[in-house]
């Protein structure tokens with residue numbers, strides 16, 4: 001393919017971890033950021049519109065631009081000078097993969113502008129290296145629900161079947177929690193019992209997601225590697241959890257590094273689960289936006 005003068009990339013939000021799959025599983029959601037890159041003379045300009053636009057840097061420190069630059073370093077070329085227009089749909093620092101959209105968006109845009117010198121799997125490897133874990137950048141790039149594992153040299157990515165009756169309900173509170181802060185509270189070592197617990201629960205989760213077996217999902221959505229440490233950073237976590245399950249959710253987990261909470265339920269109960277999560281957070285004095293979203297199956301798209 002040939003070099004082009006502009007490209008627009010859309011990248012979906014993600015919900016990573018899904019309880020027991022810390023740092024290895026995530027799903028793309030139908031909620032998007034849009035990034036337009038146009039070649040221009042005379043230096044970088046960044047213009048941001050949409051949800052919480054004031055929270056995004058408009059200089060060279062911008063994460064989207066950092067990913068763009070990383071691509072050129074990788075192919076050992078001088079970066080194109082560009083105008084960047086960002087339309088935000090994914091809220092920042094809420095555990096919905098806003099940073100992953102920026103990393104994937106910057107890499108995909110640079111690859112497209114330069115006529116795709118890199119394959120999709122090379123872009124993916126670079127995105128994982130930048131983010132430090134695969135569970136949000138992989139579904140952001142490829143869509144669907146994805147499990148990632150590495151032997152050390154390369155990554156194996158597998159598509160995780162998601163039963164059509166399972167509905168993700170996301171409850172996004174009106175406060176931020178940076179991923180680095182939420183990683184900072186985690187222990188560096190875990191017990192053998194906790195490692196076994198999560199191994200078993202992740203296996204059960206994969207089968208529960210595939211079959212829609214509610215009994216399996218109810219047990220599977222438990223975790224001992226990150227949520228017990230992180231829930232103290234999310235006021236109202238226990239109340240929202242109890243409300244979601246009482247309204248018919250299989251269970252509730254922290255989306256990504258939080259503070260967004262994710263309940264899995266079925267179509268019959270999704271509206272009641274939404275209302276219950278919203279009311280529980282309101283009672284704690286926290287404003288939230290609660291919605292049922294479906295899975296994005298296409299990942300990053302450029303045009």
Ligand SMILES: Nc1ncnc2c1ncn2[C@@H]1O[C@H](COP(=O)(O)OP(=O)(O)O)[C@@H](O)[C@H]1O
Nearest residue numbers: 063064092093094095096097098099102178179
């Ligand atoms: N569209 C974007 N363009 C540039 N930078 C972004 C964008 N979205 C997020 N970021 C950067 O990523 C940070 C949030 O990352 P992080 O703490 O990992 O939270 P999240 O869970 O949303 O990924 C923001 O504060 C901002 O610096």
Ligand SMILES: N[C@@H](CCOP(=O)(O)O)C(=O)O
Nearest residue numbers: 016023095096097179256257
């Ligand atoms: N496994 C990571 C996932 C972070 O996802 P994000 O959406 O919060 O960026 C973690 O839990 O730290």
